[in-house]
Amino acid sequence: MGPCRWTWSVSSRCVLRSLLARLQTAGALGLRKRLSTAPSSPLVCIVGSGPAGFYTAQHLLKHHKQVQVDIYEKLPVPFGLVRFGVAPDHPEVKNVINSFTQTASSNRCAFYGNITVGKDISVEELQQAYHAVVLSYGAEDNRQLGIPGENLPGVYSARAFVGWYNGLPENQNLEPDLSSETAVILGQGNVALDVARILLAPLDLLRKTDITASSLKAIAHSKVKQVWLIGRRGPLQVAFTIKELREMISLPGTKPLLHPSDFEGLGDVIKDLPRPRKRLTELMVKSALEKPSEKDSARWASATREWGLKFLSSPTEVLPCADGTRVAGIRLAINRLEGSGESAVAVPTGRFENLECGLILSSIGYKSLPIATSVPFDAKQGIIPNTMGRVHNVPGLYCSGWVKRGPTGVIITTMNDSFDTAQSVLDDLCSGRMDPSVPKLGFQSLRNTLQLRGVHPVSFSDWEKINASETAKGKEVGKPREKILDLEMMLRIQLKPARGVT
Numbered sequence: 394m395g396p397c398r399w400t401w402s403v404s405s406r407c408v409l410r411s412l413l414a415r416l417q418t419a420g421a422l423g424l425r426k427r428l429s430t431a432p433s434s435p436l437v438c439i440v441g442s443g444p445a446g447f448y449t450a451q452h453l454l455k456h457h458k459q460v461q462v463d464i465y466e467k468l469p470v471p472f473g474l475v476r477f478g479v480a481p482d483h484p485e486v487k488n489v490i491n492s493f494t495q496t497a498s499s500n501r502c503a504f505y506g507n508i509t510v511g512k513d514i515s516v517e518e519l520q521q522a523y524h525a526v527v528l529s530y531g532a533e534d535n536r537q538l539g540i541p542g543e544n545l546p547g548v549y550s551a552r553a554f555v556g557w558y559n560g561l562p563e564n565q566n567l568e569p570d571l572s573s574e575t576a577v578i579l580g581q582g583n584v585a586l587d588v589a590r591i592l593l594a595p596l597d598l599l600r601k602t603d604i605t606a607s608s609l610k611a612i613a614h615s616k617v618k619q620v621w622l623i624g625r626r627g628p629l630q631v632a633f634t635i636k637e638l639r640e641m642i643s644l645p646g647t648k649p650l651l652h653p654s655d656f657e658g659l660g661d662v663i664k665d666l667p668r669p670r671k672r673l674t675e676l677m678v679k680s681a682l683e684k685p686s687e688k689d690s691a692r693w694a695s696a697t698r699e700w701g702l703k704f705l706s707s708p709t710e711v712l713p714c715a716d717g718t719r720v721a722g723i724r725l726a727i728n729r730l731e732g733s734g735e736s737a738v739a740v741p742t743g744r745f746e747n748l749e750c751g752l753i754l755s756s757i758g759y760k761s762l763p764i765a766t767s768v769p770f771d772a773k774q775g776i777i778p779n780t781m782g783r784v785h786n787v788p789g790l791y792c793s794g795w796v797k798r799g800p801t802g803v804i805i806t807t808m809n810d811s812f813d814t815a816q817s818v819l820d821d822l823c824s825g826r827m828d829p830s831v832p833k834l835g836f837q838s839l840r841n842t843l844q845l846r847g848v849h850p851v852s853f854s855d856w857e858k859i860n861a862s863e864t865a866k867g868k869e870v871g872k873p874r875e876k877i878l879d880l881e882m883m884l885r886i887q888l889k890p891a892r893g894v895t
């Protein structure tokens with residue numbers, strides 16, 4: 394199922410069919426009257442301006458020529474995790490922003506930033522104002538470790554750490570303690586590798602990225618030299634992908650620590666693995682068991698920092714230092730695997746290991762939160778229960794992205810599921826399940842309410858002023874942008890005339 398499966402001709406036929414259906418019931422007199430007015434434009438509201446929000450909007454606008462889309466975003470700046478999640482040294486991933494900007498520039502699309510749905514305006518109010526509401530608000534919380542000591546100073550969620558170096562305003566006071574030599578990352582996914590890379594990357598590499606100046610300064614003083622990525626299962630179950638692993642293995646100034654014993658015997662299994670897993674495992678096996686090339690030997694001999702993968706280990710307790718004021722290590726239960734492949738289960742052996750470290754970053758997953766009591770929420774799975782993006786038992790309410798399917802998958806995965814959701818909206822319009830002739834006023838009907846509540850929406854052209862200011866500041870120091878870290882400051886810039894922005 395792709396973006397093009399709904400063509401203009403299908404859309405036109407659909408509009409025509411629904412128009413005819415309404416004309417038939419209206420009778421001959423009404424017929425002439427209705428023919429003189431176009432059918433009402435369906436008004437769709439999208440909550441969240443990350444990839445899910447923008448891809449949903451893109452599909453709707455492309456495949457329905459009357460639909461009007463309003464995107465509500467809680468921050469004054471758009472793009473969700475593309476801005477605040479994707480690693481600063483992966484600028485190519487952020488190119489999707491160009492197509493999102495194109496979507497936002499449509500005269501049938503409006504962006505309303507600085508509005509938190511569920512606080513500034515309720516989902517019910519949006520439902521009254523729009524024919525359809527699509528919830529695409531992502532997964533902004535993180536899963537807890539649920540072990541003693543997890544709140545000790547020195548333990549952070551990877552979510553907060555990523556937000557800190559990527560300029561997310563709410564994480565700017567994190568002040569992660571980077572004063573110890575060993576860091577432990579709990580988790581073996583791509584976010585864990587991103588975090589390890591940022592901790593260990595040469596400063597010259599980071600300096601050219603859009604990492605924030607304040608985090609770059611802190612990282613410049615970091616004492617972290619060794620990073621362990623801990624997984625509760627084995628090498629065949631790691632969640633990171635080959636590109637990220639390759640990048641880590643060739644990270645200048647660092648050496649991988651892969652214990653040969655973890656990989657011996659995998660040769661027999663590899664040949665039957667699905668291709669991506671096979672290539673990934675081959676790379677790990679090669680790096681762990683084969684003699685390195687001369688170039689790699691030389692590079693690793695001069696490396697000042699190192700990172701390693703530790704398998705079959707589940708954290709059971711964060712160990713405090715002698716006076717109990719901060720983290721000094723982590724206690725790990727040693728597991729064995731029952732079963733094989735993706736479904737293998739980690740079973741404790743009853744043995745334990747203590748690993749000394751002064752920094753722990755928990756990268757065990759993001760989590761969506763409920764937005765309103767009126768919106769069904771599956772707390773166990775952390776998603777809004779839905780079928781093809783249609784929220785169960787709430788007509789006119791849809792969801793897309795991480796809040797629809799859970800916090801896994803890359804931007805392309807999010808794109809596909811958002812197109813599916815948008816298609817469900819279009820199908821419902823076509824089938825008459827949603828009636829765009831019911832009068833709705835969209836943002837117009839909420840403007841006063843928001844004003845009375847002291848909420849000042851930020852438009853897309855306001856964001857462009859913020860963008861211009863950030864890129865101008867970045868240019869001065871050879872970076873793509875210098876992010877503004879403070880909400881108040883963002884709002885102040887947005888109020889200045891565009892030409893005055895520096």
Ligand code: FAD
Pocket residue numbers: 440441442443444445446465466467468471472473474475477478479480483486508509510511529530531532533555584587759764793794795796801802803804805807
């Ligand atoms: P989000 O991107 O989180 O967007 C949700 C938006 O909703 C946010 O802008 C948020 O501010 C807004 N919002 C939240 N609550 C409200 C509310 N109440 N009212 C209004 N607005 C609200 N994928 C890749 O392909 N390549 C990568 O390199 C990559 N790196 C990643 C790095 C990290 C650290 C993470 C966590 C993910 C990464 N991903 C990457 C995955 C990718 O970011 C996700 O697939 C994608 O962002 C999910 O999109 P989303 O729109 O569902 O959520």
